[in-house]
Amino acid sequence: MSKVRQQDLTVGDTLPDPTPDSRHWVIYTRKRAGVPFKWAGYIDAPDVELALQYAREHYGLDEACVGILTHEHEDATDGPYEHEPLAASDASGDDGDPWTVLTLNRRGGTHVTAGTVRAPNAATAIERASATFADGRIRNVRVVPANKIYETTADDMVIWRHHDMSYKLARGYSKVVRAKWTRIRDTKAYEQYQQEDIGEHF
Amino acid sequence: MSGAANPVSTSDVTITCDPEQLAAFEQRIADGVLIEPGDWMPPAYRKMMLGMAEHHANSEIIGALPEGEWITRAPSMLRKLALTAKVQDEVGHGQMLYRVSQELGKSRDDMLRDLVTGKTKYHNCFNYPCPTWADIAMIQWLIDGAAIMNQKTLAEGAYGPYVRTMNRINMEEAFHFKSGEDMVLTLMSGTKGQKEMGQDAFDRWWPISLMFFGPADKPDTENLPPMRWRMKIERNDSLRQRFVNRFAPAAMDMGLIIHVCEKDEHGMVTSRKRDESIVLDEATGNWSFTEPDWDEFWRVIRGNGPCNAHRLALRRFSYEQGAWVRRAVGTGVVGTPPAA
Amino acid sequence: MTMQDMMKDPLANIVLMHADDKLMLGHIQSDWTGLAPILEEDIAASSMSQDDLSHALVLYEYLAKRFELDTDTIAFEREPADYRCCDLITIPDEFDWAAAVVKRWLVATFTAMSLERLATIEDDDLSARCNRLIPEQAIHLRHLNAWVQRLGRGTEESNTRMQAAIDLLAPSSGMLFEPPDASLADTESFCCGREEMYDQWLAATHATLASAALRSAFELPSRSDIGGRRGRHADHFIEQQAEMTEVRRAEPAPAW
Numbered sequence: 001m002s003k004v005r006q007q008d009l010t011v012g013d014t015l016p017d018p019t020p021d022s023r024h025w026v027i028y029t030r031k032r033a034g035v036p037f038k039w040a041g042y043i044d045a046p047d048v049e050l051a052l053q054y055a056r057e058h059y060g061l062d063e064a065c066v067g068i069l070t071h072e073h074e075d076a077t078d079g080p081y082e083h084e085p086l087a088a089s090d091a092s093g094d095d096g097d098p099w100t101v102l103t104l105n106r107r108g109g110t111h112v113t114a115g116t117v118r119a120p121n122a123a124t125a126i127e128r129a130s131a132t133f134a135d136g137r138i139r140n141v142r143v144v145p146a147n148k149i150y151e152t153t154a155d156d157m158v159i160w161r162h163h164d165m166s167y168k169l170a171r172g173y174s175k176v177v178r179a180k181w182t183r184i185r186d187t188k189a190y191e192q193y194q195q196e197d198i199g200e201h202f
Numbered sequence: 203m204s205g206a207a208n209p210v211s212t213s214d215v216t217i218t219c220d221p222e223q224l225a226a227f228e229q230r231i232a233d234g235v236l237i238e239p240g241d242w243m244p245p246a247y248r249k250m251m252l253g254m255a256e257h258h259a260n261s262e263i264i265g266a267l268p269e270g271e272w273i274t275r276a277p278s279m280l281r282k283l284a285l286t287a288k289v290q291d292e293v294g295h296g297q298m299l300y301r302v303s304q305e306l307g308k309s310r311d312d313m314l315r316d317l318v319t320g321k322t323k324y325h326n327c328f329n330y331p332c333p334t335w336a337d338i339a340m341i342q343w344l345i346d347g348a349a350i351m352n353q354k355t356l357a358e359g360a361y362g363p364y365v366r367t368m369n370r371i372n373m374e375e376a377f378h379f380k381s382g383e384d385m386v387l388t389l390m391s392g393t394k395g396q397k398e399m400g401q402d403a404f405d406r407w408w409p410i411s412l413m414f415f416g417p418a419d420k421p422d423t424e425n426l427p428p429m430r431w432r433m434k435i436e437r438n439d440s441l442r443q444r445f446v447n448r449f450a451p452a453a454m455d456m457g458l459i460i461h462v463c464e465k466d467e468h469g470m471v472t473s474r475k476r477d478e479s480i481v482l483d484e485a486t487g488n489w490s491f492t493e494p495d496w497d498e499f500w501r502v503i504r505g506n507g508p509c510n511a512h513r514l515a516l517r518r519f520s521y522e523q524g525a526w527v528r529r530a531v532g533t534g535v536v537g538t539p540p541a542a
Numbered sequence: 543m544t545m546q547d548m549m550k551d552p553l554a555n556i557v558l559m560h561a562d563d564k565l566m567l568g569h570i571q572s573d574w575t576g577l578a579p580i581l582e583e584d585i586a587a588s589s590m591s592q593d594d595l596s597h598a599l600v601l602y603e604y605l606a607k608r609f610e611l612d613t614d615t616i617a618f619e620r621e622p623a624d625y626r627c628c629d630l631i632t633i634p635d636e637f638d639w640a641a642a643v644v645k646r647w648l649v650a651t652f653t654a655m656s657l658e659r660l661a662t663i664e665d666d667d668l669s670a671r672c673n674r675l676i677p678e679q680a681i682h683l684r685h686l687n688a689w690v691q692r693l694g695r696g697t698e699e700s701n702t703r704m705q706a707a708i709d710l711l712a713p714s715s716g717m718l719f720e721p722p723d724a725s726l727a728d729t730e731s732f733c734c735g736r737e738e739m740y741d742q743w744l745a746a747t748h749a750t751l752a753s754a755a756l757r758s759a760f761e762l763p764s765r766s767d768i769g770g771r772r773g774r775h776a777d778h779f780i781e782q783q784a785e786m787t788e789v790r791r792a793e794p795a796p797a798w
Binding site: 263266267270273274275276277278279281282283286287289290292293294296297300310335385388389392393395396399516519520523524525526527528529530531532533535536 | 569572573575576577578579580581582583584585589591592595596599613614617618637638639688692693695696697699703782785786788789790794796797798
């Protein structure tokens with residue numbers, strides 16, 4: 001046990017000065033090439049380079065991950081969170097800068113990348129995105145200026161590792177645990193006990 | 203690991219807000235619709251939700267410390283990797299949970315400062331010592347097991363950001379629990395010394411896990427805001443009974459004996475006797491059991507546990523020692539690219 | 543086959559050099575989990591310590607196959623004199639993040655080069671394993687180079703602390719280049735000339751230092767300096783290895 005952990009530490013009377021929180025980044029990941037990016041969580045970091053590196057180590061190692069997308073929290077504008085699916089409309093127009101659109105299928109779910117629209121401002125981008133992407137299911141659109149969204153590149157980084165990661169996955173233990181239990185208990189008793197286990201899918 | 207039974211006292215939270223909006227809010231919750239950060243919410247809800255996520259985050263951050271003591275001594279490459287990953291996960295959970303509270307209006311730095319100065323609290327179970335390797339196995343089996351039961355219910359809550367965080371956390375808890383199970387099974391089918399180590403650690407952690415869900419709730423708990431607003435989903439006693447029903451027979455099948463123990467002020471067992479009340483009621487399917495020492499619970503939660511001071515001192519030391527790094531990284535200065 | 547057979551094999555010693563470096567680097571850094579200065583960096587640094595431990599395991603598995611041994615036996619059951627790590631790695635960092643970063647960075651710069659060379663060995667299994675490790679090693683080096691720069695240039699305070707860490711560790715960094723066996727110093731089986739590798743490492747570290755407003759003087763020790771790689775270990779390695787094996791030694795058991 002490192003000496004620090006063993007020590008009886010004496011603490012000072014006052015803490016060091018506070019440091020302000022870092023910039024807040026929203027993180028999305030994708031499991032395979034070509035599929036939408038899906039919301040994963042948040043990272044605090046001073047710049048996008050560190051944000052993507054941290055995102056890789058925090059959200060990119062839960063399961064196979066081939067790409068990470070991020071934007072600053074404040075660069076996103078969310079439309080209203082509806083209880084019913086958004087109605088398709090004919091908001092049209094093609095002027096303005098590109099915006100990346102993310103959509104939400106159900107309240108409590110997670111946003112996924114959907115495509116892009118062009119618009120002169122966020123409000124119009126939301127109108128046009130709702131019109132374009134309403135599919136009878138989505139309840140929210142989020143828009144981010146396309147030049148404020150950042151993505152890992154293929155040669156940029158290895159994300160999911162090459163070496164055996166099963167030591168940190170429940171399925172890495174399922175077989176041996178089952179075998180050890182069934183030596184002790186009969187199968188029925190084990191099935192019943194195991195019912196409380198959580199499955200392992202994102 | 204997990205948030206406890208509601209840590210934010212409701213008696214001092216006055217619910218003053220527009221009755222129509224409140225009624226609409228409560229109807230939405232009753233209908234199973236999730237609340238998102240942009241929605242109207244009663245000020246009391248915002249405050250309680252912030253406090254709940256903060257307490258849960260604090261618990262993860264402090265929870266990383268007892269098990270962290272054994273990383274350097276893990277007795278195989280698999281256990282070394284797995285324990286490091288598990289403790290890493292707790293830091294990650296803390297990061298995600300602090301985010302929920304950050305979004306509700308408190309900075310992470312403020313939350314860490316309040317934690318290390320004792321202004322805010324964390325789950326009681328981390329105020330106990332881990333004197334042997336077997337304690338690690340028992341924590342991952344019993345405490346993570348209890349946390350999973352609790353967090354599965356919390357994932358049915360009403361606040362979107364917290365529910366999404368619970369879903370992510372629970373994926374990793376599955377690994378923690380399975381790894382813990384594997385370690386306990388290995389110890390209890392191992393050498394005489396391993397079995398004794400296992401039994402001693404079980405004696406320490408069984409009562410702590412019974413206390414995990416908190417003391418019995420008030421009779422009108424379903425009507426109070428935490429349950430009414432689906433911040434808390436199930437009563438503490440109900441969770442505790444489900445825990446015993448699962449783990450008591452499992453422990454006994456492994457060859458563990460469930461004892462009633464006396465402990466000293468260091469958290470070490472001084473005497474033990476078999477708990478004769480561990481009996482299955484065939485009609486209800488419930489196992490009866492001896493309640494843990496609730497006086498001990500209140501003593502420890504008020505600061506007089508075996509490790510309270512040590513945990514906070516270590517985390518505070520880490521915060522103090524790391525301040526220069528946060529200052530440097532916060533400037534956002536990166537190096538100039540090396541000359542070609 | 544036995545451990546003694548393994549310890550007599552020159553290639554095994556080279557593999558152990560890489561594996562033991564990784565084992566001890568991972569061992570030390572994993573102990574920071576939960577205590578690092580920034581939560582996100584805590585997670586990232588722990589991730590990389592797990593990589594190092596996993597890399598060690600990948601190389602121990604190669605040896606386990608060849609010599610019909612068990613990986614935990616190789617990792618934990620050798621006498622201290624049979625470990626081939628250099629003692630730079632186990633110099634205590636005394637809970638100083640600057641020392642932790644600088645040490646990992648010095649070692650990672652070396653390992654990136656050394657693995658490339660090891661991958662050219664005429665052993666399909668070993669070179670395949672190295673080729674899996676190399677891209678992950680590159681992530682570590684990139685992350686650590688960036689950290690040296692951020693802390694070197696961030697504030698005056700951080701620059702001072704980083705400089706102090708470099709001044710502390712630089713005199714021992716030459717230990718990286720000790721061959722694990724005197725017979726390997728000149729032969730092809732060490733995969734390259736020791737001086738050539740040192741020059742390359744020097745260029746790489748100096749480039750990063752320059753961009754980080756830091757400086758150092760490194761030295762290649764004389765060939766007659768026998769250190770950790772040839773089994774003559776400092777007390778701090780022996781203590782760490784003892785801590786690492788404490789539970790196993792207290793209760794010898796077939797499984798944990």
